[in-house]
Amino acid sequence: xxxxxxxxxxxxxxxxxxxxxxxxxxxxxxxxxxxxxxxxxxxxxxxxxxxxxxxxxxxxxxxxxxxxxxxxxxxxxxxxxxxxxxxxxxxxxxxxxxxxxxxxxxxxxxxxxxxxxxxxxxxxxxxxxxxxxxxxxxxxxxxxxxxxxxxxxxxxxxxxxxxxxxxxxxxxxxxxxxxxxxxxxxxxxxxxxxxxxxxxxxxxxxxxxxxxxxxxxxxxxxxxxxxxxxxxxxxxxxxxxxxxxxxxxxxxxxxxxxxxxxxxxxxxxxxxxxxxxxxxxxxxxxxxxxxxxxxxxxxxxxxxxxxxxxxxxxxxxxx
Amino acid sequence: xxxxxxxxxxxxxxxxxxxxxxxxxxxxxxxxxxxxxxxxxxxxxxxxxxxxxxxxxxxxxxxxxxxxxxxxxxxxxxxxxxxxxxxxxxxxxxxxxxxxxxxxxxxxxxxxxxxxxxxxxxxxxxxxxxxxxxxxxxxxxxxxxxxxxxxxxxxxxxxxxxxxxxxxxxxxxxxxxxxxxxxxxxxxxxxxxxxxxxxxxxxxxxxxxxxxxxxxxxxxxxxxxxxxxxxxxxxxxxxxxxxxxxxxxxxxxxxxxxxxxxxxxxxxxxxxxxxxxxxxxxxxxxxxxxxxxxxxxxxxx
Numbered sequence: 222x223x224x225x226x227x228x229x230x231x232x233x234x235x236x237x238x239x240x241x242x243x244x245x246x247x248x249x250x251x252x253x254x255x256x257x258x259x260x261x262x263x264x265x266x267x268x269x270x271x272x273x274x275x276x277x278x279x280x281x282x283x284x285x286x287x288x289x290x291x292x293x294x295x296x297x298x299x300x301x302x303x304x305x306x307x308x309x310x311x312x313x314x315x316x317x318x319x320x321x322x323x324x325x326x327x328x329x330x331x332x333x334x335x336x337x338x339x340x341x342x343x344x345x346x347x348x349x350x351x352x353x354x355x356x357x358x359x360x361x362x363x364x365x366x367x368x369x370x371x372x373x374x375x376x377x378x379x380x381x382x383x384x385x386x387x388x389x390x391x392x393x394x395x396x397x398x399x400x401x402x403x404x405x406x407x408x409x410x411x412x413x414x415x416x417x418x419x420x421x422x423x424x425x426x427x428x429x430x431x432x433x434x435x436x437x438x439x440x441x442x443x444x445x446x447x448x449x450x451x452x453x454x455x456x457x458x459x460x461x462x463x464x465x466x467x468x469x470x471x472x473x474x475x476x477x478x479x480x481x482x483x484x485x486x487x488x489x490x491x492x493x494x495x496x497x498x499x500x501x502x503x504x505x506x507x508x509x510x511x512x513x514x515x516x517x518x519x520x521x522x523x524x525x526x527x528x529x530x531x532x533x534x535x536x537x538x539x540x
Numbered sequence: 541x542x543x544x545x546x547x548x549x550x551x552x553x554x555x556x557x558x559x560x561x562x563x564x565x566x567x568x569x570x571x572x573x574x575x576x577x578x579x580x581x582x583x584x585x586x587x588x589x590x591x592x593x594x595x596x597x598x599x600x601x602x603x604x605x606x607x608x609x610x611x612x613x614x615x616x617x618x619x620x621x622x623x624x625x626x627x628x629x630x631x632x633x634x635x636x637x638x639x640x641x642x643x644x645x646x647x648x649x650x651x652x653x654x655x656x657x658x659x660x661x662x663x664x665x666x667x668x669x670x671x672x673x674x675x676x677x678x679x680x681x682x683x684x685x686x687x688x689x690x691x692x693x694x695x696x697x698x699x700x701x702x703x704x705x706x707x708x709x710x711x712x713x714x715x716x717x718x719x720x721x722x723x724x725x726x727x728x729x730x731x732x733x734x735x736x737x738x739x740x741x742x743x744x745x746x747x748x749x750x751x752x753x754x755x756x757x758x759x760x761x762x763x764x765x766x767x768x769x770x771x772x773x774x775x776x777x778x779x780x781x782x783x784x785x786x787x788x789x790x791x792x793x794x795x796x797x798x799x800x801x802x803x804x805x806x807x808x809x810x811x812x813x814x815x816x817x818x819x820x821x822x823x824x825x826x827x828x829x830x831x832x833x834x835x836x837x838x839x840x841x
Binding site: 234237238240241245248249251252254255267269270352353355356358359360362363365373375376378381383384387389390391392393395408409411415416419443444445446448469472473475480489490491494497504507508514518519521522526530534535538 | 560562568569572573580581582584588598649650653654655661662663664665666667669670674675677680684686687692718726727730772781800801804805814821828832
């Protein structure tokens with residue numbers, strides 16, 4: 222900050238830096254613990270004192286993707302030797318992989334839920350950002366009667382508590398057969414993200430000088446051509462940031478998914494907690510599932526870092 | 541590419557309107573979104589308003605019969621519903637206060653030249669981007685009385701967090717504070733970095749003490765943005781569902797969203813839950829209104 226610093230200011234600065242480091246460590250500890258647990262053998266996951274140093278292994282991930290059952294008796298040496306390396310890991314943990322009559326490995330519920338999450342999040346993001354960009358342009362460039370009221374209406378739909386919307390939607394979906402389908406969730410997430418997308422994109426498009434399009438219009442572009450060939454490329458960063466925010470929201474959403482899906486279209490957020498039923502859960506498998514589920518969001522957060530402020534404040538505060 | 545398009549279009553008359561008129565484009569761009577939101581947000585609400593005056597149960601085949609305002613009357617006279625609201629209010633206060641203290645405090649610490657500041661800020665922001673339900677679940681392991689790392693780290697022995705009715709709400713709030721302090725921090729940092737440096741220099745010349753500088757310069761200038769963060773978090777905490785639902789099933793953590801969920805999807809009192817949803821909705825809209833008014837005020841400056 223200031224170029225000239227007294228000794229006490231420098232000392233204060235050092236204390237502040239140390240404090241920031243400690244706070245960062247505390248904030249990241251749960252994330253570290255999830256990651257560490259995902260690579261632990263099961264017997265080290267819940268030890269006292271907690272196991273910090275261990276030899277990482279990928280058996281939790283093998284277990285995450287396969288259907289397993291408790292071993293009644295140890296496998297014969299021949300069986301053990303014939304098994305591929307990943308199946309041996311499961312044997313070592315006192316379990317065996319469930320195979321179909323023809324010997325195919327049966328998958329667990331996880332890969333399916335992960336795919337559902339991907340399908341629903343990606344489709345709803347494309348729809349919300351697509352529609353949102355058009356609408357934001359409309360509001361940004363044209364005179365709209367009652368613009369402030371319409372924008373407030375759009376924003377207020379985002380604020381509705383999910384459970385409040387879910388009750389009538391559940392009843393309506395039951396009539397039209399959209400419960401437990403991908404489209405059922407896609408529609409809900411698109412509606413939920415649309416308002417956000419309009420607000421955020423309006424901020425980005427407002428920043429593109431009108432003169433760019435006006436020059437193009439003078440040069441003979443139609444309004445549509447100007448929109449697609451000038452505004453869209455100029456807004457590319459904003460569109461990408463908005464898309465990532467919408468994706469993360471849809472990816473993380475829990476309440477709608479819990480209420481509207483149960484088997485076919487269930488996404489990962491309601492599925493992962495449902496594994497912790499009665500008895501002792503295998504925390505390494507839950508951690509592995511959690512780790513894979515959080516990984517895309519962690520990467521996106523890093524990519525988005527310069528737009529987080531804008532996104533979290535609906536474009537109200539810019540840097 | 542652009543020049544090619546320009547020359548190909550140049551042959552047409554410049555004065556004649558080309559393509560669609562602006563008004564048609566405006567309508568084409570805006571109306572679908574408005575319609576979509578009306579069909580999937582407003583229409584369902586009208587639908588449930590109708591049901592809120594009936595004794596409909598989605599689990600039975602019996603047709604709904606009109607009961608007038610009875611659901612609303614019963615709810616407003618139900619002391620247990622008020623208890624749910626009181627729990628929600630307590631949760632909002634603990635969790636938002638915690639987030640402001642931790643978030644604003646961290647922002648104050650970060651608002652200086654710090655090596656790797658960008659990286660540290662990004663790392664600090666990670667929790668709020670993660671799924672509440674999935675990460676919340678993992679906090680169950682962290683809070684575990686016998687092998688959780690929280691009790692181990694702080695030497696709390698086998699302290700019960702989630703299965704203790706008096707502690708459970710605090711445990712949920714602590715997880716929420718962990719997730720959302722970064723949000724308050726992010727907005728505070730934006731506010732702090734916008735305070736003109738010459739004000740601090742002037743204060744230093746006047747030999748103003750750190751308390752004077754903080755209360756007379758920093759706080760008043762950051763207050764509007766901090767206020768946005770507080771109202772926004774209040775709104776979200778009021779609606780909270782995921783964390784409390786995942787972490788505990790204590791009656792002391794039954795916030796209003798969870799009560800609503802149970803009433804609608806476990807007890808199948810559809811009509812009455814629609815009425816409760818409306819009561820919650822009116823409260824949320826009131827807070828939203830305050831939020832948007834405040835946002836506009838801040839934007840104008």
